Amino acid sequence: MKDFQQPTEQGYYGQFGGAYIPEMLHANVEELRQQYLTIMHEPSFIKDFELLLKDYVGRPTPLFLAERLSKQYNTTIYLKREDLCHTGAHKINNTIGQILLAERLGKTRIIAETGAGQHGVATATVCALKGLECIVYMGEKDIERQAPNVARMKMLGAKVIPATSGSKTLKDATNEAIRDWINHPHNTHYIIGSVVGPHPYPDLVAKFQSVISKEIKLQLKEKTGHELPTHIIACVGGGSNAAGAFYHFLNAPEVKIIAVEAAGHGVNSGMSAATSQLGKPGILHGSKSLLMQTDDGQVVEPHSISAGLDYPGIGPLHANLFETGRATFLSATDEEALNAAFHVSKMEGIIPALETAHAFAALDQLSFQQSDIVVICLSGRGDKDLGTYMQVMK
Amino acid sequence: MIHMSRIQNIFNQKKQNVLNVYFTAGYPQLTDTLPVMKSLALSGVDLIEIGMPYSDPLADGPVIQDSSSKALLNGMSIQALFKQLEGFRKDHDLANVGVVLMGYMNPVLQYGFEKFCTDAASVGVDGLIIPDLPEYEFEEVYGSIIKKHGLDFIFLVTPETTEERVHKLDALSTGFLYAVSSSATTGGDKDFTAVETYLQKLQQMDLNNPVLVGFGIKDKTTFHSACKHANGAIIGSAFIQSLSSMNNISTEIKDFVNKIIG
Numbered sequence: 007m008k009d010f011q012q013p014t015e016q017g018y019y020g021q022f023g024g025a026y027i028p029e030m031l032h033a034n035v036e037e038l039r040q041q042y043l044t045i046m047h048e049p050s051f052i053k054d055f056e057l058l059l060k061d062y063v064g065r066p067t068p069l070f071l072a073e074r075l076s077k078q079y080n081t082t083i084y085l086k087r088e089d090l091c092h093t094g095a096h097k098i099n100n101t102i103g104q105i106l107l108a109e110r111l112g113k114t115r116i117i118a119e120t121g122a123g124q125h126g127v128a129t130a131t132v133c134a135l136k137g138l139e140c141i142v143y144m145g146e147k148d149i150e151r152q153a154p155n156v157a158r159m160k161m162l163g164a165k166v167i168p169a170t171s172g173s174k175t176l177k178d179a180t181n182e183a184i185r186d187w188i189n190h191p192h193n194t195h196y197i198i199g200s201v202v203g204p205h206p207y208p209d210l211v212a213k214f215q216s217v218i219s220k221e222i223k224l225q226l227k228e229k230t231g232h233e234l235p236t237h238i239i240a241c242v243g244g245g246s247n248a249a250g251a252f253y254h255f256l257n258a259p260e261v262k263i264i265a266v267e268a269a270g271h272g273v274n275s276g277m278s279a280a281t282s283q284l285g286k287p288g289i290l291h292g293s294k295s296l297l298m299q300t301d302d303g304q305v306v307e308p309h310s311i312s313a314g315l316d317y318p319g320i321g322p323l324h325a326n327l328f329e330t331g332r333a334t335f336l337s338a339t340d341e342e343a344l345n346a347a348f349h350v351s352k353m354e355g356i357i358p359a360l361e362t363a364h365a366f367a368a369l370d371q372l373s374f375q376q377s378d379i380v381v382i383c384l385s386g387r388g389d390k391d392l393g394t395y396m397q398v399m400k
Numbered sequence: 401m402i403h404m405s406r407i408q409n410i411f412n413q414k415k416q417n418v419l420n421v422y423f424t425a426g427y428p429q430l431t432d433t434l435p436v437m438k439s440l441a442l443s444g445v446d447l448i449e450i451g452m453p454y455s456d457p458l459a460d461g462p463v464i465q466d467s468s469s470k471a472l473l474n475g476m477s478i479q480a481l482f483k484q485l486e487g488f489r490k491d492h493d494l495a496n497v498g499v500v501l502m503g504y505m506n507p508v509l510q511y512g513f514e515k516f517c518t519d520a521a522s523v524g525v526d527g528l529i530i531p532d533l534p535e536y537e538f539e540e541v542y543g544s545i546i547k548k549h550g551l552d553f554i555f556l557v558t559p560e561t562t563e564e565r566v567h568k569l570d571a572l573s574t575g576f577l578y579a580v581s582s583s584a585t586t587g588g589d590k591d592f593t594a595v596e597t598y599l600q601k602l603q604q605m606d607l608n609n610p611v612l613v614g615f616g617i618k619d620k621t622t623f624h625s626a627c628k629h630a631n632g633a634i635i636g637s638a639f640i641q642s643l644s645s646m647n648n649i650s651t652e653i654k655d656f657v658n659k660i661i662g
Contacts, residue, residue, distance in 0.1 A: 016536060026505055028459040028531035029569075030580060033560035171465055172455065184458055191560050289506040289532065290456060302477040303510030304455040 010256035010323070010332055011212070017205020017293070020329060022322035025204035027292045030188040034196075035292075037111065039206045045110050046103075046213065058102050059217060062135070063092045065099075067218075069225035069381070074353045081374035084235070085356070085384045086222055088247060095359065095386030096218060096247045097128035101197055103214030105132040108195035115139045115194040119169075119183040121148055121176035121243065122314035122361065123155025124386055125199030130164035140164040143182040145175035148313045155390050173307035176243075176317050180291050200244025201321030204292030208249075208321050215250025222381055223254055230379060237374070239264040240383040241364040242335075243279070243315035245324045247385035252333070262334065265324060266368040268310035269337035279308035280337040281320045282328045290318065295325040311340035311394065312360035314386075338367035344398055347388060359386035360394060406526045407498045407552050407575040410446055411610040411631060418632025419623070419661055420447035420612055421639050422502065424467040425484075426476025427453075428644055433484045436643070439650045441497040443657035447612075449529065449634065452478055452503030459531045463637040467644070478503075478511045482519045489524035500554065500575075502529040513542060517549040527552030527575045535572055543572065554578050559598045563605065570607045577609040579630060581616045592616075592625050599629035623660050635660065 010019070017023040017039075027035055045051055059065040067087045076083045088096035101118075108116060116133050119142070120126030126142040133140035142159055146168040149156050159166050172178040180202075187196045201208040201215075219238075227233040238255055240248035242265040255261040270278035278284060281296050288297030290305060298306040298318035310316040320328075327333035338346070347363035350356060358366065362385045374380060388395065404412065411418065421440050425433045433450070440448050453468035453476050460468070488494050501520060508516050508530065520528065528551055533542060535555065546553045552575030557566050559582055570577055579602055581595045595616070602611055610631035617623055618638035626633040639656065646652040 024537065025534055026532045026537070027534060029556040029561060030459060030558050032534075032565075033558075033562075171462070172469075177456065181456055181458060185461075188459070286510070288509065289504075292458075292532070297506070299506065299510065301510065302479070303507030304472060305506075 010327060011253060013205065013209050017209065019322045019326035021287065022293070022295045022325040023205055023208060024294050025292055026289045026294065027204045028188070031184070031204070034187060034191055035204050041111065042107065042206050042210050045107055046210070051106060051110065054106055055103055059099065063098050063102060064090060065217065066221040066225070067091060069222060069229065071229070072354050075350070078353070079369055079374055080376055081378045081380055083380045083382065084226070085354070085382050086218060086251065088218065088383060088385045089356065089358065089362070089387035093124070093128050093131050094389060095124040095128070096215065096250060097125045097199060098131065099217055099250065100199065100211050100214040100246060101125070101128040101132045104195070104197040105136055105138070108138070108197070109136065111195060113193060113195035115141070115190065116197055117141045117143070117183050117186050117194055118197045118199060119143045119176065119179040120199060121145070121179070121316060122312065122359070123148065123152040123159065123390060124314060126164070126166070127155050127158045127162070129197050129199070130159040130162035133164065134162045141186065142166050143169050143179040143186070145169045145173070145179045147174040148176065148179070151393070152313055152390060153393070176313065177290070177305065184291065200246040201249045201323055202244040202291055202293065202295070202319060208293065208323055211246055212249040212253060212323055215246050216253035218247070218250035218383065219252060219254035222251070226379065226381070232379070234258055234261050235381040236378040237262045237264060237372070237380040238383070239266065239365050239368055239380065241266045241315060241361050241385065242320055242324055243268070243317045243361065244319070245321040247383050249321060249323055251381070251383035256332070263327065263332060264368060264372070265327070265333050265335050266364045267335060267337040268312055268315035268343070268364055269339045270309040270311070272339055273337055277309040279310040279315050279317060281318060282335040283337060285319070293322050295319050295322045296328065311343065312364065314359070314361040315364065336368045336371050338364040342367040347395065356384065357388035358384060359388050360391045362386055405550070405552050405575060406496070407447070410498050411576065414446060415631060417627045417661065418446045418610070418612065419657070420449055420632065420634040421445045421657070422449040422451060422634060422636035423639060423643060424451040424453055424464065424471045425481045426471035426474045427467045427640070428470065430474040430476060432649065433481065434488060435649050436653065437488070438491065438493050439653035440657065441493050443654045444661060445497065445657055446632070447498035447500060449500045449502050450481070452481060452501060452507060454504040454507055457504060461637060463640050467640045478507055478516065482523055485523040485525070499525050500527040500529055501525050505530055505532045514545050517545055517551055521549040521551055525551065527554055529554045529578060531556055535569060538572060556580050558582070566602065566605060566607070570609055573609050575609065576631070577607060577611050578634070579611050579613045581613055581626070592622060596625060596629060599626070603629045620660055
């Protein structure tokens with residue numbers, strides 16, 4: 007059977023992955039590559055990780071039967087409530103894991119990039135928890151559109167540095183964070199927020215996030231008697247909540263895996279972030295994956311109303327799921343996502359993040375049997391997007 | 401007799417104070433590539449490193465990224481660059497200068513790696529620096545293609561590179577080895593005492609290739625202290641900065657180079 011979870015020793019998922027990094031990053035990345043699996047398998051690490059997930063993050067997060075949505079689509083729909091995690095999104099699963107890793111590597115200074123600010127907040131939170139210095143790079147444009155999260159990071163003691171190069175969004179914040187790491191080779195750990203970057207990042211972030219599907223399996227078994235759903239749906243920017251939600255189902259071919267990208271104004275509008283539809287194999291941020299780029303290999307600036315999906319690449323794990331046909335890739339426009347956000351709010355009493363709203367928008371593009379068990383990863387809550395939602399209500 | 405590349409010949413004839421100047425292709429104006437090369441060669445520069453602009457240059461600081469963005473806006477691309485470079489070796493002034501292309505992996509991959517090597521060699525380029533092409537990929541896939549086209553390939557080493565790894569990267573490199581003066585992006589200020597200790601260490605390693613020092617070289621003082629323990633040095637950000645405010649490229653480049661080597 008084909009293994010979709012585990013990359014090769016050099017970090018490849020099919021033709022995607024690897025570590026395309028300049029020599030200035032080699033020592034840092036190599037240290038991590040040599041040690042991450044050993045550290046993650048240490049009993050004391052597992053104990054600390056699980057305890058913090060339970061008592062600090064509030065795991066396991068509920069698997070909620072969305073009755074009204076189920077009725078509407080004439081099937082059974084469960085919502086995996088990552089929005090109930092401390093800090094309001096799944097991002098903290100990874101930052102808890104990485105801060106424990108950083109501690110064991112003896113690092114004292116933490117850097118991160120952020121798009122919507124959720125990963126920045128999750129990083130600032132664990133740094134406060136551990137008393138470590140925290141620097142978050144954030145695109146200037148994102149700082150404007152995600153002001154509440156910027157305030158939260160500052161309140162948690164993090165320094166937020168605007169990325170002013172390029173498109174001034176997530177891609178550029180990631181460039182700046184990587185440059186910071188190059189300039190601080192000894193004391194710094196870089197907490198990447200998604201399943202992107204040079205090997206071993208895609209694998210280690212996927213492993214920390216895989217707690218999502220581990221819990222879904224147990225919870226489904228308890229609620230339905232079967233541990234496998236027929237469909238698992240998640241939104242994909244870089245793809246960390248999707249990687250976590252898909253992980254334990256990847257090698258079970260009977261589970262339909264559905265990834266939803268941000269189409270922006272429409273896939274072919276020139277204002278989109280639907281990487282699998284618009285991208286070609288290329289290299290960004292240290293790994294080979296699908297990448298939105300010009301014929302000359304310059305990275306194209308994506309567009310999505312959701313800052314967390316506004317990224318021109320996807321993680322190499324997802325690129326391989328796309329290329330092999332293991333996952334179905336759909337996309338939702340800005341407008342469809344907004345409509346879905348309002349619809350879910352009224353139907354289930356849950357205001358989702360704009361990113362997550364894309365996953366809900368895909369329900370209209372799928373057809374279900376009454377006997378299907380559909381799980382949607384509700385990756386984050388919508389408080390941070392109130393500004394955008396308020397404009398729609400005007 | 402073993403065939404020697406143009407770069408190897410340069411180092412054979414000149415073992416010390418070799419000067420390599422970096423500039424971004426198509427900067428400040430699209431058509432400045434050849435005039436800048438010509439002025440550099442006439443000013444006595446031994447090697448010219450032409451930067452192929454990329455939208456996301458990870459290893460570079462703000463000065464080089466800014467010049468890359470402007471060059472891309474000017475319309476520079478690998479295709480355009482090869483077109484500009486066509487026949488440059490016929491120009492007497494450029495016949496003997498070493499020419500190295502520096503750029504990131506993604507644009508090269510999109511151009512087609514093998515086609516890139518074919519075209520680079522056919523216009524008269526001597527070697528390549530692709531900082532995000534790791535040695536694993538070089539050994540597995542790309543190294544043989546580069547060699548087939550007779551191009552030198554230059555790896556970077558930093559103060560964080562272990563001695564064992566320096567030897568490995570030295571064995572894979574031809575032409576020269578690029579010693580990054582500190583683990584940092586281009587254009588920063590470096591503490592040169594620490595750099596000297598590091599270069600002394602490299603000097604004692606008995607490497608196959610000559611060593612050029614880059615990152616943080618900006619004037620006569622830093623050039624000469626780098627050259628004390630290496631075969632020469634590379635100037636990048638400082639030259640780009642100066643280039644951006646030049647009115648007369650040919651005379652002012654001469655002044656710039658004279659101030660370094662004079």
